[in-house]
Amino acid sequence: xxxxxxxxxxxxxTSGVSAAGMGTDDPLLYKVMINKLEIRNTDGPDPWLLDxxxxxxxxxxxxxxxxxxxxxxxxxxxxxxxxLYSRAVAPFxxxxxxxxxxxxxxxxxxxxxxxxxxxxxxxxxxxxSLFIGESGQLGVRLDVEYEYMFTQKLILSPEMEMNFHSKxxxxxxxxxxxxxxxxxLRLRYEVRREFAPYIGVNW
Numbered sequence: 179x180x181x182x183x184x185x186x187x188x189x190x191x192t193s194g195v196s197a198a199g200m201g202t203d204d205p206l207l208y209k210v211m212i213n214k215l216e217i218r219n220t221d222g223p224d225p226w227l228l229d230x231x232x233x234x235x236x237x238x239x240x241x242x243x244x245x246x247x248x249x250x251x252x253x254x255x256x257x258x259x260x261x262l263y264s265r266a267v268a269p270f271x272x273x274x275x276x277x278x279x280x281x282x283x284x285x286x287x288x289x290x291x292x293x294x295x296x297x298x299x300x301x302x303x304x305x306x307s308l309f310i311g312e313s314g315q316l317g318v319r320l321d322v323e324y325e326y327m328f329t330q331k332l333i334l335s336p337e338m339e340m341n342f343h344s345k346x347x348x349x350x351x352x353x354x355x356x357x358x359x360x361x362x363l364r365l366r367y368e369v370r371r372e373f374a375p376y377i378g379v380n381w
Contacts, residue, residue, distance in 0.1 A: 208234040225250045240264045257281040271296035283350045316344035337362040
């Protein structure tokens, strides 16, 4: 298991309500969030990581854009985009349907996405997806995060992510079964709700 301490650059949250939706019972809303923006201190070249998403829509129906990029030595080694339609199906739970493209590593891979995102009992944030690829490749991703509040501003966030695939894809370095698994622990301080630097460690 590879242990990677990392130093965080910043975490940024912005949100707002469009002027067109103000004064109605179901206004048009939008939100842009940079969940992770960090440089990781490793034994080799230090990678940069960006994890961001944005959504626009109303209370029950939204459109999502998710992006993950990892750069090493100035080059993108991993890059993924998801475009999703999201529908609230229960209190704190959304069903998501859409498309995922893996831009890096090459060659491109495209997937149909079916997923659920929400808040599980005991306030665990869960994002789970089924990916159906063009060549019959099936993938499952489980991402779970928890927030422990020491104070209103100082927050500890453990996180776990697991990826499973139905078969090998040697061209992009994917193995069947449990392809990869990561654990992270981040301690952030919310200078403002919109800006929270953090430090952490990753395995």
